[in-house]
Amino acid sequence: MALINVASREIHCKIVYYGTGFCGKTTNLQYIYGRAPTTARGDLLTINTESERTLFFDFLPLDLGAVHGFRVRFHLYTVPGQVLYERTRVAVLNGVDGVVFVVDSSPEKLDENFASLIELETNVRHLGKDLGEFPFVIQWNKRDVPGAVPVSTLDRYLNRRRVPTFEASAVRGDGVFATLRTICKAVMARL
């Protein structure tokens, strides 16, 4: 839920990166943190397990500065990808304004991607929203892995709603900002 604070002249929006374990959600945020202008980004906050997997969420505030006298902020979150953390994913989705679904293009991950998407649909529905009428983009990540599933196949099985999609290699940074720009604009369009 976007917050428009007329008195302090600020607008805050929440974007969540969702997807299976090791699909590259945190890598997206790390790349954005590393490349965004220092004036536009806050600190990257990460709550990891001992094995460096996301335990609760990662959090990166982005600040567009003043636009027409209003300070516009996007707060980026990731969810923990591991199956057993579903409740935590629901908690992080609370009040979300837009979702990036990050897909691992490795062939052995197709089934997990599918299950994660179904779970996302269910969780968004529990928030009283329909993913089809909600700022939502898909990122085909890990396009650089050997034997990556063709985009046309991923699109057929995972993009029934025909939402915007982006090929990416979050490790190299390919497609990361294109994804970010599109979800930010989609959120603004719904404000």
Next chain:
Amino acid sequence: MEQLTNLVVSEGELGNIARVLGRLMLDTRASHVLLLDKSGQLIATQGQVGQRDLIALGALLAGAFSSSRHVAQILGETDFRHILQQGVQESIYTSLIGEQWLLVVVFDKQTHVGLVKVLSRKAVEELERVLERVRGAGAQAREAVVNVQFRSSVENTIDLLFQD
């Protein structure tokens, strides 16, 4: 329950919120009092902390609160509407306001937790009334801010800042 698309807090209502938070801070001798949206966004604050710290604090406290509600469900409880996080020097008491906002009181060992609980409850009642008014006034106030030119300027800024 359907979540709102957006929530617009007017100058007048922010003044009302500031008065409630200020009085609570004074009466409890708390070091900080915050009002958060449950999505983790900071709405108003009283006390001295750097802005950047507060943004992270808001995200973490809202996450912890949301997580605790799921713990309640697993235990078969209807809800946890308050959380107390107790430290050696400082403690935090968080209360839910009308399923939408969180009132957070940060206080040290000079303050008795019972006082914080009672006065937080009073503040929550007042803030619930503010929240109801804010919910009712949303659409009109939003249109005054978010128009075509504004959206277009934000899009240009996004293109300018978020480049490879």
